[in-house]
Amino acid sequence: MSEVASLERPRPAVAAPWTTQRVRWVRHWTEHLFSFAIDRPEDFRFRSGEFVMIGLPATEGGKPTLRAYSIASPSWAEELEFFSIRVEDGPLTSRLVHIQPGDEVLLGRKPTGTLVLDALKPGRRLFLIGTGTGLAPWLSVARDPETYARFERVVTTHTVRQVADLAYRDFFTRDLFEDPLIGEEARGQLTYYPTVTRDAFERPGRITDRIADGRFFADLGLGPGFDPDVDRVMLCGSTAMIRETAALLESHGLVEGSNAEPGDYVLERAFVG
The missing domain is CATH 3.40.50.80 (Nucleotide-binding domain of ferredoxin-NADP reductase (FNR) module)
Incomplete structure (x- = not known):
């Protein structure tokens, strides 16, 4: 293979730091407090008490907005549950509060934390x-x-x-x-x-x-x-x-x-x- 051909070889795609998961259910406790659960990927492992990045797909060509959320479900659960507060004009929660079952949410790949x-x-x-x-x-x-x-x-x-x-x-x-x-x-x-x-x-x-x-x-x-x-x-x-x-x-x-x-x-x- 020539040097020119090797230079033109496409670089392997870099995996996004998140996956896209389906919303299973949503519960509104008050006007500002709500909980929701999403599908749990088969390869997603965490310790009870850890947190992970959560976000929503970008709109109008912008970048996705993600924030750290503690996982409310235990490590053995088949779904991932979260508890959130709506922040007025918050770039994520002002949109997240309107999610419905079947919608898509971004889930970070690497849970971490010290509350374990x-x-x-x-x-x-x-x-x-x-x-x-x-x-x-x-x-x-x-x-x-x-x-x-x-x-x-x-x-x-x-x-x-x-x-x-x-x-x-x-x-x-x-x-x-x-x-x-x-x-x-x-x-x-x-x-x-x-x-x-x-x-x-x-x-x-x-x-x-x-x-x-x-x-x-x-x-x-x-x-x-x-x-x-x-x-x-x-x-x-x-x-x-x-x-x-x-x-x-x-x-x-x-x-x-x-x-x-x-x-x-x-x-x-x-x-x-």
């Missing part, structure tokens, strides 16, 4: 502390049998502004306990702890305030403060909550962990400014 059990040292109690759509990874972790095998007690918190924003409340108070895979374990080991900041509610206020003043521990029948010998914590939600709670955890002697070096608590730095 592997990033925590062994312990007895696991606290999943979330605000808003930061509940999403806890939906995954709370449905994983390994969670109940590794921890004697699992506490899932969810702080929102209004009672209507407590999406998945029925799931954590009823449906999860009927799950054929982990229902029995969840009934005996999981506690759901919602708080609301702007509406009247049985547990008012921010989760950070309830931790700081001890109401959180009293409500759960625990001793004062976190115990680094037995307690492990995951954080997901607003940047302010994560930073404040991380400082509280550090004050109790807990050390942040990672995939490379497991610790007492973890947060998702990809979501923290």
